[in-house]
Amino acid sequence: MPLKKTEKLAIIGDFAYTPRYQGAGSSVVNPTELETTLEAVKRYDLDVVGYAPGFNRYGKKDQKKLKQAQQLAKEADVILLYLGLDEVTEAEGLDRSDMKIPSNQLDLVQAVKTVNPNIVVVLSCGSAVELPFVDDVKGLVHGYLSGQAGAKAMLNILTGKTNPSGKLSESYPIRYEDTPTYHYFPGKEVSVEYREGPFIGYRYYDSADVNVRFPYGYGLSYTTFKYEDVSVTDTGVTVKLTNTGGVAGKEVVQLYVGKESSRIFRPNKELKGFKKVHLFPNETKEVTIDFDDYTFRYFNVSTNKWEKEAGTYQLMIASSSETIQLMTTIDIEGSVNAHPYDEKVLAPYYTGNIREISDAAFEALIGRPIPKSTWDRSQPLGYNDTISQCRYSKGWIGRFSYRLVTFAHTFLWKMGKRETANLIMMSVYHMPFRGYARMTGGAINMPMVDGMLTAINGQFFKGIKEVVKGRKQLKK
Template sequence: MKYKDLIGKMTLEEKASFMSGKDFWQTQNIERLGIRSMFLSDGPHGIRKQAEAADHLGLNASIPATCFPTAATIANSWSVELGEQIGDYLGKEAVVQKVDVLLGPGINMKRNPLCGRNFEYFSEDPYLAGKMAAGYIRGIQSHGIAACVKHFAVNNQEERRMSIDTIVDERTLREIYLTAFEIAIKEGKTKTVMSSYNQLNGSYTNENIHLMKEILRDEWDFDGVVVTDWGGSNDRVAGLVAGNELEMPTTAGETNEEIIQAIQSGKIKEDVLDECVDRLLELIFATEEVHTNSQQEFDMEEHHKVAQRAAEESIVLLKNEGNILPLNKGVKVAVIGDFAKEPRYQGAGSSIVNPTKLDNVLDGFDQSGIINIGYEPGFERYGKKNTTKMDKACTLAKESDVVLFYMGLDEVTEAEGLDRPSLKIPDNQIQLLNSLYKVNPNIVAILSCGSVVEMPWLDKVKGLVHGYLAGQAGASAILRVLTGEVNPSGKLAETYPLQYEDTPSYHHFPGKEVSVEYRESIYIGYRYYDTTNKDVLFPFGYGLSYTTFEYSDIQVTKDEVTFKLTNTGNVAGMEIAQLYVGCKSDDIFRAKKELKGFAKVFINAGETKTLTIAFDDKTFRYFNVKSNQWEIEEAEYEIILGASSADIRLIDTIVVEGTGAPLPYDKDQLPTYYSGKANDVAVEEFESLIGYKVLVAKWDRSIPLGYNDTIAQCRYAKGGSARLAYYVMVFAHWFLIKIGKRSTANIIMMSVYHMPFRGIARMTGGVLNMPMLDGILMMVNSHFFKGLNHVLKERSNKVKVAKVIKTKAVATKEI
């Protein structure tokens, strides 16, 4: 241990208190030993340090900071260098705000397009997500602070996220859901990792020895700090044993006492606690320079320009019929859509940033060279039909050469804590689009949303520019793309299916009560669509440019692939060349091809550049469940270069020597997986894959409700008062939506409906402790008066204990 002497001076009580927060965002300090508090802040795409009352839902305003494009947006840039630059600027702002640990980036896989937090994650591909995350981490940590990669792991739905049990086979866990974390830790060298809320194959992630010790610590040699997601601790002692140093937020000493009792009773050795304290001390001292740095401010204008460049490089041009874009100088445009005046530029929840400034497209036309003849909102932002607004928009559209239609998803549709109900754009926007098309078919749609949507309306637009959630400078960036000042170079980091029913996890998302089964195994995103030759709307890696590129002269060696890339158009631009690898053997089931490298390069018109993409330790590997390690299958492999996963330009082959591992599967038992058509696998075949019987994914109504059951399950409660409370909550949610208070309705779902009972204690900072929660559960389980008496008794005891502690503290201070 590095800090053995210092730890030797700490009492058991001090060490135990060190393992949970001082308050909502700060760690404990020990003044007598000169150990300071650290400040942790949300911040995947901007610092969210709250100036007033702290919360984890983004309800209270934070100190102004640059709102960069979200991770889902930046992933479309395919630029690790851009990710590192954004991280650099995030780090600068964190230092100014005295933030020690920046809680990001988030790198969970986009298993299903309905996951409510997809806007905060990079991709459906682990290699792309991992590389982008590593860039962010290097940039953030270059300023002496810590990045915190999250949420570790398989946290791919928001519904019941604090208690759902994710059932996934070991190979899929390693290849799909952990690879991005592996890259972030080994290449980014992140100093902290945030454990996720959910269970993984039967145990909560921050207590999961296989995940936290065998993989994270032993295989990946991670020696940093693991912090729980806020309120995400279940069994504090089990978490400590698994190597979870820091529980957040504060529990007002309640879980500290659990640690002390476990050590005093001999349940665990004090050495376990000491190791965790040592790692936390290392983080505190490693981030010390944050507090010695005298910088009081940052250049807001410079940071805003960086946010604009980031957005420009991430915007994706999805359709350009008849070369309607870029717009010619002097063209008359009608600007229509509520999102033009009130831009949708970030997600909702714990990542909400209070921007230093916010660009608006309506302010930018004077310098653009195009003529804006007027603006009409056209539709109500939150879905209500408004015929008057629609008529005014159509009247304006008739007078223009081109209609710029700003459409998308509103702030309450994509939010932390709940999943989206569908992939659809609100009907009132589509009705308006159809009406606009009748009066002026020259429509360019500018789409603002953080995740996949269906587009049955695509034939009604000639141009489609997807800005995703482009941050505070996104409006200016999009306008520069529309006018041709910027040649779009973004490519999709996720697949757009024709309809939601086509997605491989359609039949098993979300898990509703007890568990969610990842029956599709390795076949998520393009791995499924390409393997089964399923038609999609836009493939993974797709994006148009105002120029064209030609690939030629592929050469493959055992270490790399080299090829030439020529800009065959009339304007300079950037191309993203993608390397996919496909194994030609059918002894082990695999996706048809997998992303194993990429390169983004700027090329002038008529210029040719030679590019090389090196192979690495992930190029040919697969995880063998028999040998329980990474292996290479001896086989012939296709080396594939494409402009997208569906637009293949060059192919060559190479024979790769294998590691001689035994074949991991019996083909006869897994026919669906070998076919790749794994969108609706029978439970028996899934059980053959994972090696055990899955539990019934329904709650057992004969068992009383407990700590890890959600408040939503009060519908099954034996106590009539609990059932009544449940139906009142459901009615309140329905009523709030009915009267247009969708944001408030969402809060009910996020912070109450799907919250497990233990979360009430964990998230209230000790206001309601576990003994009081025991009383509430008695009331829920039909012992109302006994439970009420227990709650009042424990509350009285809590108040008495608090008075004694306060008296002792005053006495100690006077001495």
């Protein structure tokens, strides 16, 4: 990249025809004019030999589409492969259970690679995903959810009309199991325990020495930059930045701050400032990132206020959380009035290895006993409870309802009706009972909800009578 006019180009992937450009659920808006790659590419001086969908959007495998994509790939010099997460896999009101791209898309990458290795993947999804194919392709551009004009914006980058300058605002782990929350999320029935403390994202991967696919703050460009001559004052840090490449471009200069301490646990380094700078070829600029009230402080749980620990801090000028270009130090006067932590009890937090936090350590961190994380099955279900809790209900109708809903979700998902399956989870499985009287357009009232709860809590016939009575009131 950028793509050359003389190269034959094949466009493969359903997202090139039907772009994933916005969120799903109530975030969906009607675009004024939606651009697709297949339409937008006609306005570029590119030799496109054809298009193939390559895969079914919602995960069902299709060998015919796979072979069509392979045949088209043989005719091209470069393949633009449009992959990502569909609107059902990634939607509001639901948590993903993994970080995988659908397997039929991964099969497509391998199938195309066997006939043509010159693959550039264009990725469309709203969050981090596992990228097991990254070593099998020549280029990767992540468009996230790029909006109604995203197709043209992406083609401007692919053709070099625009020099990319984006930087990742999240780390991309190699696999979901590498994340700091894997052992704690989604938790048990009632609560989620955030045992990782401040070790989130790059703060964890860096401190625990865990390899990632792409680090926080990472991003490529069609030009290169040189960092030199770092200096520091009481108000900020300054560095000289030079564009050493052949085209104009932008670089995001990042300031990370770290401090070794035996009294306060903290990540190895934390982003404390950044500045985006535009430079023409061979141009040099001085870039200053100012300190502020947040640069050196931490929250002291003993005094219940923000304080500074005295000592020497490392100032790291970087192009990503992993790529430190220059380093200097600064001495800071402290304001610590009380030692906030017990190093022995909180030992895992001092090492950054927070994958196995004991109950005692977590209770010491939050300063209170861990709340009970399971539902109290001896108590009757009420307005704020959900179908998911009916698995423990006293009445058989509640347990039956739970099994029916979970079966319907599984069945619809396997049948390819994933949007309907997700709707069941959002509007039925996780809906508090009080919501049925507010979200059904007047079809259910609160007396009917009372009857439902009576039946679920073990008084079936009494509950049915209440539902019938409530229905009659509704009709009146």
